Amino acid sequence: xxxxxxxxxxxxxxxxxxxxxxxxxxxxxxxxxxxxxxxxxxxxxxxxxxxxxxxxxxxxxxxxxxxxxxxxxxxxxxxxxxxxxxxxxxxxxxxxxxxxxxxxxxxxxxxxxxxxxxxxxxxxxxxxxxxxxxxxxxxxxxxxxxxxxxxxxxxxxxxxxxxxxxxxxxxxxxxxxxxxxxxxxxxxxxxxxxxxxxxxxxxxxxxxxxxxxxxxxxxxxxxxxxxxxxxxxxxxxxxxxxxxxxxxxxxxxxxxxxxxxxxxxxxxxxxxxxxxxxxxxxxxxxxxxxxxxxxxxxxxxxxxxxxxxxxxxxxxxxxxxxxxxxxxxxxxxxxxxxxxxxxxxxxxxxxxxxxxxxxxxxxxxxxxxxxxxxxxxxxxxxxxxxxxxxxxxxxxxxxxxxxxxxxxxxxxxxxxxxxxxxxxxxxxxxxxxxxxxxxxxxxxxxxxxxxxxxxxxxxxxxxxxxxxxxxxxxxxxxxxxxxxxxxxxxxxxxxxxxxxxxxxxxxxxxxxxxxxxxxxxxxxxxxxx
Amino acid sequence: xxxxxxxxxxxxxxxxxxxxxxxxxxxxxxxxxxxxxxxxxxxxxxxxxxxxxxxxxxxxxxxxxxxxxxxxxxxxxxxxxxxxxxxxxxxxxxxxxxxxxxxxxxxxxxxxxxxxxxxxxxxxxxxxxxxxxxxxxxxxxxxxxxxxxxxx
Numbered sequence: 001x002x003x004x005x006x007x008x009x010x011x012x013x014x015x016x017x018x019x020x021x022x023x024x025x026x027x028x029x030x031x032x033x034x035x036x037x038x039x040x041x042x043x044x045x046x047x048x049x050x051x052x053x054x055x056x057x058x059x060x061x062x063x064x065x066x067x068x069x070x071x072x073x074x075x076x077x078x079x080x081x082x083x084x085x086x087x088x089x090x091x092x093x094x095x096x097x098x099x100x101x102x103x104x105x106x107x108x109x110x111x112x113x114x115x116x117x118x119x120x121x122x123x124x125x126x127x128x129x130x131x132x133x134x135x136x137x138x139x140x141x142x143x144x145x146x147x148x149x150x151x152x153x154x155x156x157x158x159x160x161x162x163x164x165x166x167x168x169x170x171x172x173x174x175x176x177x178x179x180x181x182x183x184x185x186x187x188x189x190x191x192x193x194x195x196x197x198x199x200x201x202x203x204x205x206x207x208x209x210x211x212x213x214x215x216x217x218x219x220x221x222x223x224x225x226x227x228x229x230x231x232x233x234x235x236x237x238x239x240x241x242x243x244x245x246x247x248x249x250x251x252x253x254x255x256x257x258x259x260x261x262x263x264x265x266x267x268x269x270x271x272x273x274x275x276x277x278x279x280x281x282x283x284x285x286x287x288x289x290x291x292x293x294x295x296x297x298x299x300x301x302x303x304x305x306x307x308x309x310x311x312x313x314x315x316x317x318x319x320x321x322x323x324x325x326x327x328x329x330x331x332x333x334x335x336x337x338x339x340x341x342x343x344x345x346x347x348x349x350x351x352x353x354x355x356x357x358x359x360x361x362x363x364x365x366x367x368x369x370x371x372x373x374x375x376x377x378x379x380x381x382x383x384x385x386x387x388x389x390x391x392x393x394x395x396x397x398x399x400x401x402x403x404x405x406x407x408x409x410x411x412x413x414x415x416x417x418x419x420x421x422x423x424x425x426x427x428x429x430x431x432x433x434x435x436x437x438x439x440x441x442x443x444x445x446x447x448x449x450x451x452x453x454x455x456x457x458x459x460x461x462x463x464x465x466x467x468x469x470x471x472x473x474x475x476x477x478x479x480x481x482x483x484x485x486x487x488x489x490x491x492x493x494x495x496x497x498x499x500x501x502x503x504x505x506x507x508x509x510x511x512x513x514x515x516x517x518x519x520x521x522x523x524x525x526x527x528x529x
Numbered sequence: 530x531x532x533x534x535x536x537x538x539x540x541x542x543x544x545x546x547x548x549x550x551x552x553x554x555x556x557x558x559x560x561x562x563x564x565x566x567x568x569x570x571x572x573x574x575x576x577x578x579x580x581x582x583x584x585x586x587x588x589x590x591x592x593x594x595x596x597x598x599x600x601x602x603x604x605x606x607x608x609x610x611x612x613x614x615x616x617x618x619x620x621x622x623x624x625x626x627x628x629x630x631x632x633x634x635x636x637x638x639x640x641x642x643x644x645x646x647x648x649x650x651x652x653x654x655x656x657x658x659x660x661x662x663x664x665x666x667x668x669x670x671x672x673x674x675x676x677x678x679x680x681x
Contacts, residue, residue, distance in 0.1 A: 052634055087636045108540075115635075117532045138559050139539075142532045178559035178663055209563050213661070308647070455539060467563065 086116030250282030284313015442472030573621025592670030
């Protein structure tokens with residue numbers, strides 16, 4: 001006898017426990033009675049809710065019946081069957097589902113059918129997903145794009161490219177469309193040469209969020225993305241593209257990316273110091289012993305910024321060979337030695353410091369450079385290291401470090417995702433008499449604003465993870481009391497359109513990487529007297 | 530992030546607002562954002578846990594929120610700030626509840642926390658997940674509002 005006989009006359013608690021049992025037992029014999037309860041509800045939300053659950057359970061154990069009902073039924077029961085077929089991946093439902101999606105169907109209903117088909121999976125529905133890639137309903141489009149990616153459908157590549165390109169046109173690049181995000185992920189998932197070349201080419205998309213999506217997708221692809229990124233590292237490439245590709249190779253951190261980066265340095269693909277900076281930084285991030293050779297060679301570069309990038313990279317790779325080499329170069333004295341010692345201090349390369357500390361003369365010089373710094377955070381970092389080293393000499397050196405230095409009272413906020421750039425800003429700003437505060441991204445920086453900290457000037461990078469420069473500035477400008485504070489944006493992207501967008505957001509001025517300490521100081525002086 | 534999760538919330542928002550506040554919202558083009566700034570002045574935020582974890586928020590412009598409150602309470606407004614806060618919290622709660630019921634029909638079980646309401650121009654919304662945030666802008670005769678989703 002059916003458990004559901006006389007159900008409607010039972011007490012509430014009995015109803016619930018019976019339905020619970022039916023849902024677990026999944027006995028097809030209960031189906032008829034359940035269907036009746038579903039079609040003629042009891043008007044008690046909790047019980048009706050349980051009926052749905054029980055029906056779901058029973059249908060899940062009876063594929064044939066569930067598919068049969070798809071054809072016969074209409075309205076809410078059909079929707080329930082569509083969902084059950086998807087949830088339990090009933091392959092035999094595919095023909096019926098495909099048929100339902102034909103012709104002029106209501107978008108909400110079509111969405112149900114597509115969702116179900118996407119859960120069942122398999123190539124049968126490929127044509128249907130292709131044909132809905134330009135549907136008027138964006139959610140249907142996105143669902144279709146996701147499936148085309150899963151099915152790795154190369155035929156859809158042109159249509160997918162079109163989403164990203166449309167989002168890059170004048171007047172369309174203000175926000176990152178949901179479809180663009182999904183199209184980029186889909187292209188990355190398809191993974192053909194054509195698709196990945198296109199994704200890499202969009203490292204330079206005009207919308208910052210799209211650029212983030214592209215960077216993230218490539219980073220997720222890891223080794224697979226390396227060959228496509230390396231193509232961009234060539235003498236013919238635009239310098240901005242080369243920088244962005246080098247950044248991603250660094251994020252991926254696989255040794256496969258190293259050769260091309262080392263080549264780029266050796267064969268002088270670019271003489272631009274911001275390109276070299278990005279490459280050294282990436283080599284440092286990849287962090288193999290092979291990369292160390294390139295980094296050491298980078299010490300020959302006259303640019304102080306590059307020396308800082310090299311030191312940041314080397315700091316994680318210290319070994320006796322590196323120490324020996326540094327001792328040798330610094331031992332020769334001259335302006336190069338001074339530059340290297342300053343860079344160790346600026347980059348807060350405490351591991352290198354430790355390895356050189358025991359070297360009599362050089363250790364002394366390095367310590368003097370630390371003491372000479374005006375930056376209290378530098379002192380803090382080296383004080384911690386000296387404490388760790390311990391011993392009499394170290395204690396004596398700790399005593400030499402000044403306690404928190406009071407500077408003029410002017411404050412600056414610098415925002416950049418590159419550790420070495422931040423180190424450089426700290427150094428330049430303290431030198432110019434500012435008390436520096438730094439943030440690794442817009443959100444990090446905005447936390448200081450939320451605490452109500454006041455600054456005389458803000459210097460920010462444009463492309464950063466989590467919250468980019470543009471978003472940071474727009475938030476800043478909308479915060480009470482920060483409408484007029486001068487903001488200088490540091491950019492490698494010379495295009496007019498980006499600067500236009502940034503100016504509208506509230507950036508006062510730009511400085512293009514590479515710049516010297518004096519250029520930055522001069523730029524700040526234009527705004528702060 | 531699955532779009533199929535978003536759909537029930539959109540439907541619930543339209544249903545709840547047209548029923549409670551007598552407005553007819555029209556969804557616009559969805560977009561992706563990475564920042565945490567709200568796109569409105571009053572936000573109802575609710576955390577969802579279960580088969581997946583995430584947060585949903587509904588941000589109203591000032592005008593939109595006030596119009597909705599007037600439609601809901603008539604002219605009997607005591608303290609506009611308090612009433613707006615209550616109403617937005619209540620709407621968020623209803624949307625979350627109705628959407629979760631819709632998701633349960635798809636076999637996805639979620640429980641929702643009590644919504645919190647944040648007010649202030651361009652305030653920050655902290656979605657718990659780190660994945661990109663999907664935003665759907667709506668227009669209505671009362672003004673604009675935006676629903677944001679973030680699922681891990």
